[in-house]
Amino acid sequence: MDERDLAQRATQGDREAFGGLVKLHQAGVYNVALRMLGECREAEDAAQEAFLRAYRAIQTLDPQRPPGPWLKKITVNVCLDWLGRRGHLTYIDETAIPGRDPGPELQIIERELDRQVRTALLSLPPRYRAAIELRHFQELSYAEMAETLNLPLSDIKSDLFRARKLLAEILRKI
Amino acid sequence: MDHFTEDQLNEYLDDTLEVPAQARLSAHLSECADCRARLAALQTVFEVLAALPDEKPERDLAPSILQNLPNSRSGLGWKLVFAFQSGVSLGLLLLYAPIGVRSTAGILQRLIGQVIRLEIRLPAPIDLHFSPPILLLPHAFSLAGHVPQIHVTLPVGITQSNIPIWLILGIAASLLFVIGNYSLIFNSSSRPKK
């Protein structure tokens, strides 16, 4: 059964089909949460919450369109809610940011850069983080971002542009 | 020409500028080292983000996610109930419509003491004509058009005297219809908790 069939059946209330979508998209959803929240366990919990929210809102899924982007947009909103609940204070546990077992030297250097990029992302205010996530990782247009976050286009642009400016400053120091 | 603004730099890289603006800025870039440097700094951000690899989840999340889904086929069940309710009440309303028109016309007739002719113009070729005397006939409700000719006959057993009962039924049906539809819409909209 392909993804479209799964989506079609899921919108009709088929739990098993929804399970199929979970299997297909859990990694993508988890990675959105990981970039937004930074911590593996928390990302797992957020992914779970995102799928739960998606299940409740399954009627808003258009089976004619791929469900991946829809799920990831929901995930960003779940993460923003979580970050809001944490009162905009982001706790960065650098040791919690994933690092693989030591491998060849080049790999270690690359991993170190990845870790620094993730840390830089986590240093941004939640809304800026969401803007970066939606534009750079989910490749949404400004208008789609505005719709996802329920914010005016002007706010979206200013969040995104400021986020990039901050990231550029951090990256310059690396 | 003026240097790039910060916003223009961003939109240039996002490829969201109008073609003339894009072209103007491209031309400016070729002669302005300052803007080239600013653009390059911003471009680095794009590249670094694009190069960030995904992580593999440490465990399969599917089992616990599926276990925690609400056991709500009942969601679908309720939807069927409300759909049924809406259907039944809509049927009742259609049944009630001729009576409603008839009694309203009758009341108006008594109030102003003359025959009222009600005419509703629909887009051609269908015209809908009501006049109270016709409404009092068994063929109470007629949709007489140039092409289609439809007669809706009142259900048997309805007389002037039991019209109040039908009025109450009509009101009840309207209420049911509104409640049923409201619940349908309410039930299918996303209302994530927490």
Ligand SMILES: [Zn+2]
């Ligand atoms: Zn310049």
